[in-house]
Amino acid sequence: MDSFLSITLQAVGLITAWDAALSEIVALSLRVTLTALAVGCLIGLPLGAAVGAFRFPGKTAVSLVLNAAMGLPPVVAGLLVYLALSASGPFGVLGLLYTPTAMIIAQTLLITPIIAALTRQIVEDLNAEYAEQFTSLGVGTLDRITALLWDGRFALLTVALAGFGRAVAEVGAVMIVGGNINHVTRVMTTTIALETSKGNLELALALGIVLMLIALCVNALVMSVRSSAVRAAYA
Amino acid sequence: MRDLIAETQAPTLLTARNLRLTRRGKPLLDVSALSFAAGRCTAVLGANGAGKSLLLRVLHGLMRPDSGEIGWSGAPDSPGTHAQAMVFQRPVLLRRSVEANLAFAHRAAGGARAERSHAVADALAQARLTPLAKSPARSLSGGEQQRLALARALLVKPQLLFLDEPTASLDPVSTLAVEEQIATARDRGVACVLVTHDQGQARRLADDAVFIHAGQIAEAGPAADMLTTPQSPATRAFLRGEIYLGA
Numbered sequence: 445m446d447s448f449l450s451i452t453l454q455a456v457g458l459i460t461a462w463d464a465a466l467s468e469i470v471a472l473s474l475r476v477t478l479t480a481l482a483v484g485c486l487i488g489l490p491l492g493a494a495v496g497a498f499r500f501p502g503k504t505a506v507s508l509v510l511n512a513a514m515g516l517p518p519v520v521a522g523l524l525v526y527l528a529l530s531a532s533g534p535f536g537v538l539g540l541l542y543t544p545t546a547m548i549i550a551q552t553l554l555i556t557p558i559i560a561a562l563t564r565q566i567v568e569d570l571n572a573e574y575a576e577q578f579t580s581l582g583v584g585t586l587d588r589i590t591a592l593l594w595d596g597r598f599a600l601l602t603v604a605l606a607g608f609g610r611a612v613a614e615v616g617a618v619m620i621v622g623g624n625i626n627h628v629t630r631v632m633t634t635t636i637a638l639e640t641s642k643g644n645l646e647l648a649l650a651l652g653i654v655l656m657l658i659a660l661c662v663n664a665l666v667m668s669v670r671s672s673a674v675r676a677a678y679a
Numbered sequence: 680m681r682d683l684i685a686e687t688q689a690p691t692l693l694t695a696r697n698l699r700l701t702r703r704g705k706p707l708l709d710v711s712a713l714s715f716a717a718g719r720c721t722a723v724l725g726a727n728g729a730g731k732s733l734l735l736r737v738l739h740g741l742m743r744p745d746s747g748e749i750g751w752s753g754a755p756d757s758p759g760t761h762a763q764a765m766v767f768q769r770p771v772l773l774r775r776s777v778e779a780n781l782a783f784a785h786r787a788a789g790g791a792r793a794e795r796s797h798a799v800a801d802a803l804a805q806a807r808l809t810p811l812a813k814s815p816a817r818s819l820s821g822g823e824q825q826r827l828a829l830a831r832a833l834l835v836k837p838q839l840l841f842l843d844e845p846t847a848s849l850d851p852v853s854t855l856a857v858e859e860q861i862a863t864a865r866d867r868g869v870a871c872v873l874v875t876h877d878q879g880q881a882r883r884l885a886d887d888a889v890f891i892h893a894g895q896i897a898e899a900g901p902a903a904d905m906l907t908t909p910q911s912p913a914t915r916a917f918l919r920g921e922i923y924l925g926a
Contacts, residue, residue, distance in 0.1 A: 576741050577771035581787045581835075582761055591783070595774040677817035678774045 455649035470654055473631040476544055476618070477611040480551035484607050488556045489600065492563025493589045497571045507564060513557030518550075522620030525550040529621065542623040547631070550617035555607040562603040567592045598673040605666045609659060689716040691752050692839050692870050693763075698737060698747035700894075708733055708744065708894045715839060717753070720861070720871040722885035722902055724878070726917060730894040731874045732768075735841045738872070739765050753838040759790030759798070764837035768844040770828035772816040777808055780816045781831055788835040798834055806830035806860065822853020829860050833869070840864060842873045846880065858884060878918060882906055890914040892923070 458466065495506050527533050529541040529549070540546045570592050578588055593600065615633035622629030624638060632651045639648040693715045700708040708730050715721055725731045736742045738749060740763075753762050773780050781799040790798060803809045806826045811819060816827060825845055832840060842861065846854040861884055865871050875881055881888055885902035892913035898905060909915045916923035 574771060574773075576736075576765075577767065578787075579741055580739060580763075580765045581784050581831075582756070583787045587787060591773065677815040 451645050451649055454646035455653060458646060458650040459653060466650065466654075468627065469630055469632055469635050469651065470658075472544065472629075473612065473633070473655075474658075476547045476551060476631060477608065480548045480555060480611050481604060481608050483548070483552045484555040484559050484611075485604055487552075488559030488607070489563050489593055489603075490589060491556075492560035493567045493593050495560070496564040496567030497588055497592055498585075507561075510557050510561040510564060514561050516554060516557060518554055518614040518616035519620065521554040522550050522617035525553060525617070525621045541621060542625060542629060544622070544629060546621040547618045547629060550621045551611040551614070554614060554617055555611050558610055559603055559607045562606060563593075563596075563600060566596045566599045566603065570596050598670050598678060601666050601669060605662065608662060612655065612658065689718050691716050693738065694748075694750045694752065695738060696748045696750075698734075698744045698749070700733065700737060700742070700744045706894055708737065710734065710747075710894075710896055713738075713889070713896070713899075715870050715872060717838060717870050718865065718868045719886045720865045720873060720884050721887040721889060722881035723872060723874045723889050723891060724876075724881060724914075724917065725891035725897075726923070727876075729891045731891050732843050733894075734891060735765070735843050735872065735874055739763055739841050741765075756788070759785065759788055759794060759835065761788050761835040761837055763839045763841065764832035764835055765841040766825070766828050766832050766843065766845050768847050770824045772819075772824055772827060775816060776813050777816050777819070777827055778803065778812040780827060781834055784831045784834050790835075802830040802834040805833070805863070807856070820853070822849050822856060825849060825853065825857055826860060829857060833860070833864055837869060839870045839872070842871060844874050844876065847876070854880075878906060890917065 492510070495503060495510070525546060526541065528535050529538070529546055530536055531541075540549070571588075574592065574595070578591070583591065613633065615637055618624075618629070618631055619634050619637070622631070622634065624630055624634040630638075632655050636648045636651050636655075639645070639651075691714050695710060695713045697712075698708055698710040699706070723731045723734065733742070737744050740749070751762065756762050773783060775783070778799050781802050782795055785795050785798050786792075799812075800809070803812055806829065808823065808827060808830065811823065816824065819827065829842075829845065840861075845861070846857050849857065858880065861871055861873070865884070871884070873880075873884060881902055888900065888902040888905045889896055890898040890905065890909075890911065890913060892911070897913040898909065898911040905914060906918065909918055912925055913923050
């Protein structure tokens with residue numbers, strides 16, 4: 445118990461001291477995750493909206509694949525990206541393996557299906573309400589997708605939050621394609637895993653606390669935006 | 680039984696012939712001939728489940744009949760206008776401000792951006808919603824929401840307006856406001872097809888009336904005649920407030 449308390453106190457001390465190494469790791473984590481989230485939203489939102497808003501042959505199969513891909517294990521996503529980016533892989537020539545870009549690609553692969561599948565459900569429900577009115581107003585295909593995404597914007601914030609949570613907390617994919625190289629590809633989760641195995645529990649716990657604080661802040665922000673939207677009858 | 684072919688001087692806008700719709704072997708709609716003329720208001724009456732809303736959806740093109748023809752003789756769509764518009768029983772409003780809902784309809788109809796703010800301001804004024812322009816549309820009362828839905832439908836200057844029980848769940852004040860909007864539109868030459876349960880509303884607004892029973896036209900003709908001297912047993916029972924289960 446004493447040792448747990450002392451480790452916790454040392455971890456808090458590290459956070460309050462906030463040294464350059466900690467900053468570097470946290471900044472890289474956020475850069476990788478937020479970029480992956482942006483790319484994931486750019487692909488997943490319109491893809492999910494298109495699947496949710498329109499009927500086409502194979503729609504059920506596409507929905508099934510998206511739902512199944514939500515459960516893609518991070519290590520498998522990492523492995524797939526590793527195979528694609530390794531020297532003998534189709535994109536090996538780009539030399540991206542063990543770079544933050546490779547980590548972004550892996551996280552994007554991991555969260556895009558989550559964003560697309562959850563978006564599909566939200567847009568499908570919204571479209572059930574809007575479809576006849578849109579047809580009556582003569583709304584075009586692209587305008588339908590844009591309008592559904594815009595009107596579902598507050599519900600979709602939660603979708604982005606789910607993507608963010610998945611990306612920022614995963615360790616398997618970034619470990620495989622990033623390699624956990626100090627000052628290059630070391631992020632919060634890989635550092636926690638490494639430092640724990642080395643017995644450097646203070647730093648591991650400090651990063652764990654920072655990770656949880658980030659998740660808490662992001663959730664609080666999204667919840668407050670949503671509740672103000674609900675009050676304004678926009679959600 | 681007599682089908683309604685408008686016998687007026689006004690030009691015919693929409694003609695439907697031999698419309699049939701069957702689901703799971705059950706005939707839902709069987710309408711041999713129906714037409715609507717410019718500037719006239721036609722009330723579509725009938726009991727719940729008779730097929731009134733279904734008929735409106737088919738005529739407006741929201742549902743495809745199994746067979747039959749629907750012909751449009753009015754002017755085609757032009758930028759900023761739609762030949763037809765529809766107001767639903769429960770107004771479907773976007774999760775945006777009142778004015779954004781109107782602007783959306785104008786844009787969807789291909790209206791020029793330069794004319795948008797003017798068109799929106801006009802529609803707001805006509806619906807007496809100008810003070811609520813910036814309010815979220817879904818925070819409005821039921822009556823205000825329906826007035827907005829009607830203003831949005833009229834903003835694209837339709838020649839034919841379908842109204843599916845637009846005052847079904849409104850209080851008398853809101854009902855009156857919506858009826859005034861409908862009457863103004865009709866007086867400006869917009870043909871209205873109004874599904875209603877309310878005989879009084881049919882009397883107040885309609886020139887013609889169609890009575891639907893079991894997906895078929897039981898009776899059609901001038902509204903005043905049908906509402907005072909109904910010819911079919913189904914219409915007579917409806918007007919007396921009786922339940923009619925006959926064929």
